[in-house]
Amino acid sequence: MTDVWNTPERVALRQTVRDFTVREIVPYLDQWEDDGEVPRSLHKAAAAAGLLGISTPESLGGQGGDAIDNMIVQEEMLYTGASSGLLSALFTHGIAIPHILHSGDRYLIDRYAKPALAGEKIGSLAVTEPDAGSDVSAIRTRAVRDGDEYVVNGAKTFITSSTRADFVTTVVRTGDEAHHGISLIVVDTDSPGFTVVRRLRKMGWLCSDTGELAYVDVRVPARNMIGGEGSGFGQVATQFGGERLGLAVHAYGVAQRALDLTIEHVRNRIAFGKPLIAKQVVRHKLVEMTRAVDVSRTYAHTIAERIVNGEQGLFAEAAMAKNQCVEACEFVVNEAVQLHGGMGYMRDSEVERHYRDARILGIGGGATEVMNDLIAKALFG
Numbered sequence: 001m002t003d004v005w006n007t008p009e010r011v012a013l014r015q016t017v018r019d020f021t022v023r024e025i026v027p028y029l030d031q032w033e034d035d036g037e038v039p040r041s042l043h044k045a046a047a048a049a050g051l052l053g054i055s056t057p058e059s060l061g062g063q064g065g066d067a068i069d070n071m072i073v074q075e076e077m078l079y080t081g082a083s084s085g086l087l088s089a090l091f092t093h094g095i096a097i098p099h100i101l102h103s104g105d106r107y108l109i110d111r112y113a114k115p116a117l118a119g120e121k122i123g124s125l126a127v128t129e130p131d132a133g134s135d136v137s138a139i140r141t142r143a144v145r146d147g148d149e150y151v152v153n154g155a156k157t158f159i160t161s162s163t164r165a166d167f168v169t170t171v172v173r174t175g176d177e178a179h180h181g182i183s184l185i186v187v188d189t190d191s192p193g194f195t196v197v198r199r200l201r202k203m204g205w206l207c208s209d210t211g212e213l214a215y216v217d218v219r220v221p222a223r224n225m226i227g228g229e230g231s232g233f234g235q236v237a238t239q240f241g242g243e244r245l246g247l248a249v250h251a252y253g254v255a256q257r258a259l260d261l262t263i264e265h266v267r268n269r270i271a272f273g274k275p276l277i278a279k280q281v282v283r284h285k286l287v288e289m290t291r292a293v294d295v296s297r298t299y300a301h302t303i304a305e306r307i308v309n310g311e312q313g314l315f316a317e318a319a320m321a322k323n324q325c326v327e328a329c330e331f332v333v334n335e336a337v338q339l340h341g342g343m344g345y346m347r348d349s350e351v352e353r354h355y356r357d358a359r360i361l362g363i364g365g366g367a368t369e370v371m372n373d374l375i376a377k378a379l380f381g
Helices: 008-035 040-048 067-080 084-090 098-103 106-117 232-268 280-308 315-345 350-362 368-380
Strands: 123-126 142-146 149-160 167-173 182-188 194-199 210-221
Touching: 008 040, 008 067, 008 084, 040 084, 067 084, 067 232, 067 280, 084 232, 084 350, 098 106, 098 232, 123 149, 142 167, 149 167, 149 182, 167 232, 182 210, 182 232, 232 280, 232 315, 232 350, 280 315, 315 350, 315 368
Parallel strands: 123 167
Antiparallel strands: 142 149, 149 210, 167 182, 194 210
């Protein structure tokens, strides 16, 4: 049976990603954590290396490939020493432009999607509001048609990459119906009335800038509407599956990296005259950590293969993959810090960063509890 994850082309892709991560990310990551953002030059470097457009057709400005190739890029970055916060900042276009690409609107594709894939523009997706998190139907930010423009008023919060973004794909309300009144429109961040109110301070993902946004009588060309009025909820719901599978990769990827660091540590750490790995309790912990990572990765891989093979409607499975991988990650990073001892609590330790970063994975992209509710409805009605 062919291993679709390790074909000659994908082995080469893995090596390309590892080389890029070692050269362009690892030496600077601590500084970016302190800075609270990654530089624009990293987006251009990643595009030049052919990593931003993986799984996007060449005709639309990408490098081709599919969801498996995209997951491989994220896996190898994490395995080689990147962080999930770094991936969030560098690949925000992965949630900002899919709706644009899927719409087939050549104007929007040329103006926003292609420059984002080339590392020339940074895009962001604004869904969450102070009173509307996972409940997209509760969105209050409103866009009112005025001739050839829409006038947008409202607020968004917890918006990834928004303090650096050139454009924000914004979920707005254009009608009173809960679901059918939701639309998507692209807002240029230099538009009068658009403001980054503040940069938010977070527990983890420190190099991934996160902002609170205000829209006050922001005039946006009507041609920036994606897919027409009232189609926004369906567009967002369709893309949520891919986002959740992406967060599953973050989770098992971080878990694998934390496990690898821990195995190296307990091999080298001498306690009571022997390496820590010689102790049965430590070895058993490593077995449990390894099992959690492998089972989670295997399930996520299986769902990805089914999607690539054309199977539709795997929303519950994508949500289960996210929850399974997040649960495994939280377990592994906790044990990794424990087995590193006092050093694991220090900011100088990489596992300390993974421990903090992992906490958002069960919240972002739909909280674990919301995922369970969606899964229950899909499975049991």
